[in-house]
Each structure stands twice: as C-alpha cells, then as structure tokens.
Amino acid sequence: MSETVDVLLIHPPYHRRAGSGVIPPIGLAYVGSALEQVGYRVAILDCAVDCGSQSHDGLMQFQAFLQERLKNIDPTLCIGLGPTTTPALKSLYVLSEFLDKRYSGIPTIYGGPFASMKDQVPLFFEILRADALVRGEAEEVLPDLIQAMVSGNTGIEIPGVVWNPGDKTPVALVRDINSLAFPARHLLDNNRYKPSLRRNIFQGPITAIYLSRGCPYHCAFCVSPLLRGNRVARRDNSNFFDEMKTCIERFGISGFICYDDCLFLKSRNLNDQVHASALK
Numbered sequence: 001m002s003e004t005v006d007v008l009l010i011h012p013p014y015h016r017r018a019g020s021g022v023i024p025p026i027g028l029a030y031v032g033s034a035l036e037q038v039g040y041r042v043a044i045l046d047c048a049v050d051c052g053s054q055s056h057d058g059l060m061q062f063q064a065f066l067q068e069r070l071k072n073i074d075p076t077l078c079i080g081l082g083p084t085t086t087p088a089l090k091s092l093y094v095l096s097e098f099l100d101k102r103y104s105g106i107p108t109i110y111g112g113p114f115a116s117m118k119d120q121v122p123l124f125f126e127i128l129r130a131d132a133l134v135r136g137e138a139e140e141v142l143p144d145l146i147q148a149m150v151s152g153n154t155g156i157e158i159p160g161v162v163w164n165p166g167d168k169t170p171v172a173l174v175r176d177i178n179s180l181a182f183p184a185r186h187l188l189d190n191n192r193y194k195p196s197l198r199r200n201i202f203q204g205p206i207t208a209i210y211l212s213r214g215c216p217y218h219c220a221f222c223v224s225p226l227l228r229g230n231r232v233a234r235r236d237n238s239n240f241f242d243e244m245k246t247c248i249e250r251f252g253i254s255g256f257i258c259y260d261d262c263l264f265l266k267s268r269n270l271n272d273q274v275h276a277s278a279l280k
Ligand code: B12
Pocket: 013, 014, 015, 016, 017, 020, 021, 022, 023, 024, 025, 026, 027, 028, 030, 031, 079, 080, 081, 082, 083, 084, 085, 086, 087, 088, 109, 110, 111, 112, 113, 114, 133, 134, 136, 137, 138, 139, 142, 208, 210, 221, 222, 223, 224, 227, 259, 260, 261
C-alpha cells in the first residue's frame, strides 16, 4: 500500500568506524516534530540503520535499498536530507540522483553540519541538486521555508535559509530551547539502535537526548561554533525529565546517551542537572 506524506525526511548512510553502532538521528526527529506541530504529515527514512558502506558495492546496495523502500512513499511538498556530514557525501550523491528520477519536480532541502558550512554551499547546488539549504537549527525556519515554496515565494529572506550558492545568510538558532516539541521518535524504529556493536552496554532500546546545545569554545576541527555560533542554550530540568519519561513510557527506552556538544561545561546549573538526572 502506498503512503502519501507532505514531507519525507531522509537520514543518509555514512561511513562508520569498525564496530561502531547506529544512533537515532535526533536532529532530524526534532525537525520532524516541528513540521508535525504545524500540521504537516511527515515520514522519516533512516537509511543509516540498514546501509553504511561508501564503497562501490555498498553504494549499489544503497541504491537497491532506496528502490525498495521508496517504492510506496509519495511526498507531495518536499524532501529533506540530513543531518549532512562529510562521511555521508557519496551516499548523498547517490540519493540526489535517485530522488531526481523517482520524485522529479519535488524540491530537495538539505540541513545539518555540512550544509551549514558557508564554503560547502556551492557543492549542494552544483552537485547535489539542492533547491534550498538550512544553515543551523531548522525547527523554527523550515515551516516558513516550505510555506515559501508552496506559495511560490522562493528566494524570500528567512533566517538560516540559503536559496542559491552565493547566499551568505547567518545560521538560524531556535529562540527558546524549552519551547521545542520533543523529537518525533514515533517516526523512528527505536528498537533498531545500538551505540556499539562491540560492547553490550545497554540491554534494551536506547536513544540520544540533549540537556543543552552549543559550546563557547572554538576548536578548529569542530562544527559546533559554526553550527550554533558559540551560543550555549540549556534546557530546564522539568522539560528534560518530561522527555525522558515520554521515552520510557511511550517507547520503552531503557538507555539514554547525552550527546551534548559540551556536556560538562563548567556551570553550576548544568552540573546540578546531570546529578539530578542520575538520581531519577
Ligand atoms: C551525536 C553525534 C553523533 C552521533 C549521531 C549522529 C547523527 N547522525 O545524528 C553518532 C555517534 C552516531 C555520530 C557519528 C558520527 N559523527 Co558525529 N556528532 C554528533 C554531534 C556530537 C551532535 C549531533 C547532534 O545530534 N546534535 C543535536 C541535534 C539536535 O542537532 P543536529 O543533528 O545538528 O540537527 C539540527 C540541525 O543540524 C538541523 N538539521 C539536521 N538535519 C537536518 C535535515 C534537514 C532536512 C534540515 C532542514 C535541517 C537539519 O536541524 C536540527 C535541529 O536543530 C555532532 C557535533 C555537533 N555539535 O553537531 C557530531 C558530528 C556531527 N559528528 C561528526 C562526525 C565526523 C561523525 C562520524 C563520521 C564519526 C566517525 N568517524 O564515525 C560519524 C558519522 C556521522 C553522521 N554522518 O551522521 C562531525 C561531522 C563533521 C563533518 N565535517 O561533517 C560532527 C559535526 C562533529 C565535529 N567534528 O564537528 N555522531
């Protein structure tokens, strides 16, 4: 049976280190819940669970996987790809070619770390067939971007939205991290994630979760300052615990991994939060 959605979000497979597992794409799930909140029907296809290798054979298998999995999904408004990272570039190329044939005329939007780096912007338009990119945090601006596309207002100024290779718009940042809807984990198959294939640390389903976003430092190899402009935003304890509770009660999650940019940043508030969550 075929499924019609407004927006199809796709997490591209990426080259993994030997033994490393797969973690849910929580950034994409945040984007999914932001779209659902304004009434869009959304599906997430997490290709990283089933595919990974960027070798020639691996990419051929990925193509076959797309053929099978996208046979019955029909997005009507747009397709969003991300989070984009350097180790996913080859599969993004395969995806962009595939989507162009399978969904000709449906716009493609990219987001995530790699799409947020100014110098990489031309690659998305010139090679990966992008119609637009979102630099930075997409929750508040993606609905506006889709609305602009639907109403034929492409090119209008929206924070973080890049419409062409020369566009230098600054990154988008969410205004209040506590106002965000929890990530749309109901669009993911939460039983399939495992942080490590070598070590069996968790017995049951796991998820990733964030107490904070951003980091004040500037390490040269790290995207955090580029993606979040050195701003640190912290969630309230109650908001964080509510998300944990939802994960346990609704999705049977028994393990949480905090992937904050800089979890142990010196801060009384954050230290208290970590202690409080350990005691819960
Ligand atoms: C958690 C994490 C992981 C997890 C989960 C990754 C995932 N796919 O979600 C695991 C452990 C699996 C992982 C693995 C790897 N990681 Co990692 N990881 C991170 C980390 C610490 C946080 C990411 C995160 O979840 N942030 C929180 C969420 C809420 O934010 P977000 O994902 O960025 O999503 C927001 C925006 O980016 C945007 N967005 C995201 N997706 C989309 C899609 C669309 C359509 C739109 C419009 C917007 C959008 O909106 C979201 C909501 O605000 C970042 C560092 C960082 N500060 O970003 C590194 C980071 C992403 N990882 C990195 C690397 C290198 C890797 C690995 C290659 C390591 C390895 N050698 O195996 C792999 C491959 C990563 C991959 N392709 O996904 C690099 C990527 C650098 C690059 N040049 O591309 C980063 C940026 C760290 C760094 N060095 O700066 N990683």
